[in-house]
Amino acid sequence: MIHIENLSKEYKTKKGTVIGVNQVNLSITEGEVFGVVGYSGAGKSSLLRCINLLEQPTSGSIKVNGRDLTKLKGENLRNARLKIGMIFQHFYLISQKTVGENIAFALKAANTPRREIKSRVLELLEMVGLTEKKDVYPAQLSGGQKQRVGIARALANNPTVLLCDEATSALDPNTTLSILRLLKKINRELNITIVLITHEMNVVKEICDRMAVMQDGRVVEEGSVYEIFSNPQAELTKEFISSVVSFEVPEAILNKVTGSIIKVLFKGNVAGEGIISDTVQQFDVRGNFLHGAIEYIQEVPLGLFLMELQGHPANINRSISYMEGRGGLVEVIRNGH
Ligand SMILES: Nc1ncnc2c1ncn2[C@@H]1O[C@H](COP(=O)(O)OP(=O)(O)OP(=O)(O)O)[C@@H](O)[C@H]1O
Ligand SMILES: [Mg+2]
Incomplete structure (x- = not known):
């Protein structure tokens, strides 16, 4: 489904080259929820943003549904990217547009025929449980509701992949849980592959099938969530797991x-x-x-x-x-x- 090979991302800054992603290899299977964990600066967002070419990788390849995105240009790249939805920690909704208009915006960007937009917006609002909020502005929504709009917008063009960058980090634990349940529902019912970045192991425990742990731009451990929780190998992984399963006895x-x-x-x-x-x-x-x-x-x-x-x-x-x-x-x- 998603094959990442020898992927590196370097940023040129005034102070020199900063390595965001360093020679990462990962394969993500169709229909799974894949978690990426790591501390701040580990390269999680850089990796995710390379998957939909929001960042141009410095080297390596990213194949989604068999096509190497790094080789696509113009119209072909735009079309491939429409099939990859993304949601963010801070939602990025357009504040001057209503909830319905925010979602319609994504459909217009994909040249959806006008007559289809209205019904598709209603369908998406129903999917995320926000039917009554269609004509409300983002400022009138709670954080969880804003993220639901973000999810509806990301699903507008029937993506096969949904990328989530700390999508629940700005939310309280109950709201987080309700968003995770929604993501799981989307994963199961629409068979959308989800790649999710988080620093919370409870999020991983709740919905991820497999996971990777990143440190300094590299993947230091990768595997099924269950196996990693029962037998973590890398020191960093043990540290993360200890927030959920700990043996600290005074x-x-x-x-x-x-x-x-x-x-x-x-x-x-x-x-x-x-x-x-x-x-x-x-x-x-x-x-x-x-x-x-x-x-x-x-x-x-x-x-x-x-x-x-x-x-x-x-x-x-x-x-x-x-x-x-x-x-x-x-x-x-x-x-x-
Ligand atoms: N646009 C950029 N220009 C320069 N350096 C960048 C840029 N984006 C990221 N970096 C650097 O790349 C490295 C990885 O950053 P990245 O944002 O991918 O980490 P992260 O794991 O997502 O962290 P966080 O948990 O804080 O979001 C960091 O050293 C960061 O400073
Ligand atoms: Mg990040």
Whole structure:
């Protein structure tokens, strides 16, 4: 769907060359929601803006639906770009135009016949749940409503791809959730591939299928959100994940613990099977939870627990084997003393 090969973007400034994107390779599959995370300045926006050629890449290629956008010019490039919608953190609505006119503007830009515009605007407003706001000006809308207009405008010309640059960063948590649900609906019902930039792991957890982590213009980790949340590799990824799944236990508490400390991870439905309580009953050990939660990553459970096991060392070993036998991934953090 989207194939990015050896993509680099350099900016020439008075102070010299600034690297925005550095040799990035990524493939994004049709119909998925792909998240890009990274700290400020990592190159996320530069990458996204290269995907629709809002920025001209310095080198590399970007193929969308099999066509290399970097090779297109004029009319062909304009047409290809109409099939890539984009929404932004600050919406960029035209304040002198009503909600309906803002959306119609995008249709006019694509030379949509006049008689089709009116009905298409109504269709789009219904899709984003803003039918009653057609004749209202942007200043009279809440942030979430403004973003809904932004989404309607981005969908006006039936894009196959929707790029979202921090689309929920200016919104409160509830509004964020409602916008994410709308994006998911668009993804599923219209089969639009979504590439979404965020610095919030909760956004990724909520709607992304796969993700990439960027640092200094490069992709340092890439994979399924579930796999990355269960087993992050790069230090930066671990840092991001820790905002959602963290094992930080105060030193003072750990010092008081005399038994063995283990970390247990359950992937998928086994997370809800009560394996830990079965273990404690069967092997004459005492289990003491230090930390833990079951997270749901797109409705698939991921159980992560830090616990102390007290008992005879042989029983502790049997307990660990038993949990592993039932699908747990166990790591011994410290043996008992
Ligand atoms: N138009 C530009 N001219 C010069 N340098 C730029 C330009 N746009 C981006 N950069 C530089 O490129 C690098 C990547 O910037 P980019 O905006 O892509 O990061 P980002 O990950 O989107 O950050 P943020 O989370 O703050 O939006 C930064 O060092 C930035 O200063
Ligand atoms: Mg940015």
